[in-house]
Amino acid sequence: MTKAQPLTRHIISINDLTNKEIETIFEVAQGFLKELADEHIPYRIARSSGLASKSILASLFYEPSTRTRLSFESAMLRLGGATITSADPAVSSAAKGESLADTIRVISNYADIVVIRHPRDGAARLAAEYAQVPVINGGDGAHEHPTQTLCDLFTLRSKNKNLRNMKVAISGDLKGSRTIHSFVYALARFGATIDPLPAPGMELPAHVDRRLREEFHSRMVSKDSAPSESGRIDALYVTADQPHQLSLYAEPEIDYGVLQKKIDAVYVTRFQKERWTEKDRPYPKIDAKFLGEPKYAEASVMHPLPRVNELDASLDSDRRAIYFQQASYGVPVRMALISLLLHLHKNNSLHKFAGGFAKPNYPLYAQPIGTGIACTNPNCITCDPAESQYAAHKFYVIDGQAGQRLRCVYCESDIDEVVTARFAVGDTVRKTFLPGLSALTRAPAERLRHFVIHRSEAEAAAAGFAPRESGAGKVRAG
Amino acid sequence: MTKAQPLTRHIISINDLTNKEIETIFEVAQGFLKELADEHIPYRIARSSGLASKSILASLFYEPSTRTRLSFESAMLRLGGATITSADPAVSSAAKGESLADTIRVISNYADIVVIRHPRDGAARLAAEYAQVPVINGGDGAHEHPTQTLCDLFTLRSKNKNLRNMKVAISGDLKGSRTIHSFVYALARFGATIDPLPAPGMELPAHVDRRLREEFHSRMVSKDSAPSESGRIDALYVTADQPHQLSLYAEPEIDYGVLQKKIDAVYVTRFQKERWTEKDRPYPKIDAKFLGEPKYAEASVMHPLPRVNELDASLDSDRRAIYFQQASYGVPVRMALISLLLHLHKNNSLHKFAGGFAKPNYPLYAQPIGTGIACTNPNCITCDPAESQYAAHKFYVIDGQAGQRLRCVYCESDIDEVVTARFAVGDTVRKTFLPGLSALTRAPAERLRHFVIHRSEAEAAAAGFAPRESGAGKVRAG
Amino acid sequence: MTKAQPLTRHIISINDLTNKEIETIFEVAQGFLKELADEHIPYRIARSSGLASKSILASLFYEPSTRTRLSFESAMLRLGGATITSADPAVSSAAKGESLADTIRVISNYADIVVIRHPRDGAARLAAEYAQVPVINGGDGAHEHPTQTLCDLFTLRSKNKNLRNMKVAISGDLKGSRTIHSFVYALARFGATIDPLPAPGMELPAHVDRRLREEFHSRMVSKDSAPSESGRIDALYVTADQPHQLSLYAEPEIDYGVLQKKIDAVYVTRFQKERWTEKDRPYPKIDAKFLGEPKYAEASVMHPLPRVNELDASLDSDRRAIYFQQASYGVPVRMALISLLLHLHKNNSLHKFAGGFAKPNYPLYAQPIGTGIACTNPNCITCDPAESQYAAHKFYVIDGQAGQRLRCVYCESDIDEVVTARFAVGDTVRKTFLPGLSALTRAPAERLRHFVIHRSEAEAAAAGFAPRESGAGKVRAG
Secondary structure: OOOOOOOOOOEOOHHHOOHHHHHHHHHHHHHHHHHHHHOOOOOOOOOOOOOOOOOEEEEEEOOOOOHHHHHHHHHHHHOOOEEEEEOOHHHOHHHHOOOHHHHHHHHOOOOOEEEEEEOOEOHHHHHHHHOOOOEEEEEEOOOEOHHHHHHHHHHHHHHHOOOOOOEEEEEEOOOOOHHHHHHHHHHHHOOOEEEEEEOOOOOOOHHHHHHHHHOOOEEEEEOOOOOOOOOOOOEEEEEOOOHHHHHHOOHHHOOHHHHHOOOOEEEEOOOOHHHOOOOOOOOOOEOOOHHHOHHHOOOEEEOOOOOOOOEOHHHHHOOOEOHHHHHHOHHHHHHHHHHHHOOOOOOOOHHHOOOOOOOOOOOEEEOOOOOOOOOOOOOEHHHOHHHOOOOOOEEEEEEEOOEEEEEEOOOOOEEEOOOOOOOEEEEOOOOEEEEOOHHHHHOOHHHHHHEEEEOOHHHHHHOOOEEEOOOOOOEOOO | OOOOOOOOOOEOOHHHOOHHHHHHHHHHHHHHHHHHHHOOOOOOOOOOOOOOOOOEEEEEEOOOOOHHHHHHHHHHHHOOOEEEEEOOHHHOHHHHOOOHHHHHHHHOOOOOEEEEEEOOEOHHHHHHHHOOOOEEEEEEOOOEOHHHHHHHHHHHHHHHOOOOOOEEEEEEOOOOOHHHHHHHHHHHHOOOEEEEEEOOOOOOOHHHHHHHHHOOOEEEEEOOOOOOOOOOOOEEEEEOOOHHHHHHOOHHHOOHHHHHOOOOEEEEOOOOHHHOOOOOOOOOOEOOOHHHOHHHOOOEEEOOOOOOOOEOHHHHHOOOEOHHHHHHOHHHHHHHHHHHHOOOOOOOOHHHOOOOOOOOOOOEEEOOOOOOOOOOOOOEHHHOHHHOOOOOOEEEEEEEOOEEEEEEOOOOOEEEOOOOOOOEEEEOOOOEEEEOOHHHHHOOHHHHHHEEEEOOHHHHHHOOOEEEOOOOOOEOOO | OOOOOOOOOOEOOHHHOOHHHHHHHHHHHHHHHHHHHHOOOOOOOOOOOOOOOOOEEEEEEOOOOOHHHHHHHHHHHHOOOEEEEEOOHHHOHHHHOOOHHHHHHHHOOOOOEEEEEEOOEOHHHHHHHHOOOOEEEEEEOOOEOHHHHHHHHHHHHHHHOOOOOOEEEEEEOOOOOHHHHHHHHHHHHOOOEEEEEEOOOOOOOHHHHHHHHHOOOEEEEEOOOOOOOOOOOOEEEEEOOOHHHHHHOOHHHOOHHHHHOOOOEEEEOOOOHHHOOOOOOOOOOEOOOHHHOHHHOOOEEEOOOOOOOOEOHHHHHOOOEOHHHHHHOHHHHHHHHHHHHOOOOOOOOHHHOOOOOOOOOOOEEEOOOOOOOOOOOOOEHHHOHHHOOOOOOEEEEEEEOOEEEEEEOOOOOEEEOOOOOOOEEEEOOOOEEEEOOHHHHHOOHHHHHHEEEEOOHHHHHHOOOEEEOOOOOOEOOO
8 A cells, every 4th residue: 555556657867767758758848838938928927738737746845945846836836736845844744753754655645746855865766665656856865856957958959959969068066966967867868978077076976977887888088097287187978879879889989089079068066065064165167267168169058056156147148058048947847747747648648658768677686674785875865764664775786897786776876896805695594605796696586585795705704604605505614 | 803703613622523523524524535536546636626716725833744734735725725834933923923813813814714733732722712714723732633533533434334332542642642632532422442551651631531531421440550560550441332321331330351352443652752851751662562462453553643663664564554544534534624614515514513522511711811810731822921912811610520620721721629728719899709619600701700719718818808608798707 | 038028017115106006906906805805704715716827926035924925825826826935045045055136037937926025125126137027025124015015005095095194103113114114105105194103213214214305205393303201202204195286385384283183093013123133122012001192092003913012912902903904905905916917907907007106217327246336234135245246236326405325226225425525436437536426427328337436535536546627527636
């Protein structure tokens, strides 16, 4: 009763949508945009399409927000629906110590669709597991913010006609910005070249970088390895337009000149100070001088907003500034997403699709609640004491180019093999362990609950498991 | 103009509804539940019945809430109505020092019905006195939470077909939980046997216990007077199914075996830490082990939520756990209550009924504002300095089995006679006093304003009143 | 794109509406009031007129509010519209450091009309400059609160049939109350006599007093200059009914007897403690004793609410008390204003009017952002560091009876000439300065950006400008 129905679609990561589904959302959004604009005169009194007149959207915001929450609510109201809102955790059940898992089970009885924002990475995925209605991630910790990315892509599509083969620079806090993480995955999937301009120490997280290269077929291209004068590395991610074209990439074919090519868009983000302990750090400012470089001559300037000081106010009147237009697309794009998730269109539905980006089909290691190796990301929702009774430790087992690792199902960060050792999987029935994670990937699903992962063979031995020869079942001498 | 119209019904206590009215609410709720379920597929897109399309519900919450507020708002929206919300006292007029009496007089101009939550006992009754529209108590201090009880009863009715003759165990903070107080009154009125399992020191308040026995005809049955190993007293309240059957109760007929009988439901509540100064106290945890006792084999497990640690998460998948179903009934039950209070049904209305449970008709002692004996419950709304100009000291005068007492009209707690003395009522016209409260109960209403209650004869004498012989008008010698 | 369309009307000051427009609003409000009252039975289930069924109102509240926000939202819902709300700055983008200018540019994409409350004087005017939809000032610092004044005038009109020639006493914090400032302008414009009863040290601000006399043709009449026993000065503003009748005022015609005449209304305000650093100050209390004076025998008692202690609760049952009726007019008056701003009426629209009270057409000195003399009101929105990039320093240049001065376009407070010196305007092209402000008033608009205002000739000289003979172009000897 309390678990999601199998047909319910949740949008937690941008990778929960296929490229084709994203295009479907944009077609529907384009229709709403036209409808809103038709009625724009004199005061944008939009036609309430009445599509969602029987539905309620619940906004469940555990972190400050104005634009994400209000644009979701405006979208639902423009569809003719209604909204209920819990926007301040201090005056909600959370203040009484309630877990997210309990809250979402209750709230999903009161609404037909839920949008959630939460300070913990992976919180939206956990919520979706317990919800009976579709859950949309309105931003979870430093993990993802997929609907912002939909607005960003829609903006680029309106400007450039085509999402493919763009060249996009991303500036600022690439580590802490969930917006950036959803955005770079989507850019890579649409074949973009990504030019990262991080603030010092705020590069893309290692696991995001690795996914870009391993799963989204981006290649890191750099002129030289030395940081340039500005402290940045002149490097970028070059992605094949279609993943299946990867084979076309032969080393000599890479065009190093791409480093000097015209940039289609500069995407600026604020310092996500709520995710850093050190509040005062050097941070790049994008201004007229920066945009004076010839390669930015035709670059659209984007920002998910709010901005603080990283984007000069004098740019507001620059013809390249499209960030307020970008913000204005929040309503039609979210109208499209909500109405598709609620099956309000006769001919279009996200429901019909298989769902999700065709990502590698990694084996899943899901232990009973309270057992097994825990995620090492301290901000992961599974590390929240209030949720520990409700969140199982679940990992995808990945055999990567740089060794084996575990990817947390919730926050999608990785537990890597330690440099000096290998994972070791203990078998609680046989009282033996095998080095590496292969025991998991070879075992039938029903046996997984007997396995315990250790960070090293020494740890497994210390826990009382005896080493066992791989595949042989023969116990080595101690 | 600022006082309630005589026909406006308010739901402040569960005892403001007769048993028959409660059954009416459930019939209407059952209809809404069916309607919501019909449209449940694919995503519970409920038919907006449109019944309340001309009405506005105001949520006025002075304490944290998620489920009560959102389920009320969802109910109003499902009825086709609209909502206005003030959910954070820190950003409302209360922050400027406004009294509740003033706020409700203003808000009731903006809405057609108001739900209020407040940290003070009796606040909802005060609000109702000043409102021009129906007021529903969404929880007032440790006093009552009648709509939660309606959801609880509806859940029991769905499970057990019949509300009569149930056996219900109640566990946890029976003192601080307003939910429990409304619930035990209702259980007793429907003839239930109540098995209290309080945390140490968190027994039912004395005045609630007394009302259960004196007004709701419950009898306390105990195997022996010694506390059992678990610290609890093996005792329960046995109630005649129909109050008029009380005469059937002859001492020998009581079935002591009831103590071992099967329990229909275990009702668990969290530690209401916001009502206690000592935040860390021993507290019972209901888990699989506890429910392993044979008498709980078929017991439904209920909880008003939110839970903290008092109900083990592993029970979520136990077939006896019905607390999420219980939460889901919040919407149809509240749809029924709202629509009945607003007279939106042709054939059913709370308005038609005489209203209220047939409770003893106690004489009312209502002094002009600012005068008379004050309630001794420090958390009573009448003890709030901001309300002192607006809340008269009003009491029901009760001649109980254990002596005379005054019951505050707002918080419904009692002022008992002190052990060593009697109340004394001074007559400010005659300058004399009479011992006991009989002067009040015998006087015509228009003379009440001349009377002042003292806690003892000595106090009355010290205040300058001379003793007067009862009924004789003759002054005793000093 | 980000600047307001020329036809969008904003209501920031009561002086943005002509007297005729105010009367139009009241005619429409009267219709709504009747409609609401028709449906008042049994529970004021108002006919949702459906007029605004395609529109969304955004409430953007940076300061606590209950009645203003909820009455705006109730009004929009009664019109059949919908609402989105950001009521707690601590959980909004403002918490992330976003400027008001950015927020309003984004929000005005999500709604068709915006009501804003802000702690800074002039914030609503700045918001209007950046909004694409109509902005209504719901109270900005100590500046104005025009919709409260509309409710106040509507109440007086209902009571007195005619808004003209009334005599109104205003009591309390006349300095800090934005409500009072909007109210006195309106009273003066409708020919009222205003009797100020300030708390000690809380007189009307000097610039409000001056505008009343210079622009609204009020005359200060006083019996004698000595403060009376109560600490107040027996003085009042007498205004000609029609501004063009000013010429009729010859000194001997003034009726000093007006000081003893019957008062039509006493308007009481609370101590605006949030605008004062010293929280404990003597404050007048209006009670039955005060109102016992014969001239108050027929005076309506008004209060914008919330009240704290300045208006005795015992007056609630006095027939002269109309403050709760006044509050109840919040909904129909705001329904009228919203529907007129959105052009929802066929025959009436604020849009058709020229707009604004016919005020003196002062020259405007508007410097590019970040340059020029700054407003000296520390609470002006232009002095907020977060807004400095978005708010130009703009002033009306006024040649008043008491010398030249600059009136800030946003907060409408004045920068006066210092007593011992004159302003001096430097010309950055010619490197010379002219004493006084006449250089501005005589210069063509396109030259204004070359001028810099200094507080004195000495300051201008110190800044490197050479004195220049007025009108002659000849430079004096140094």
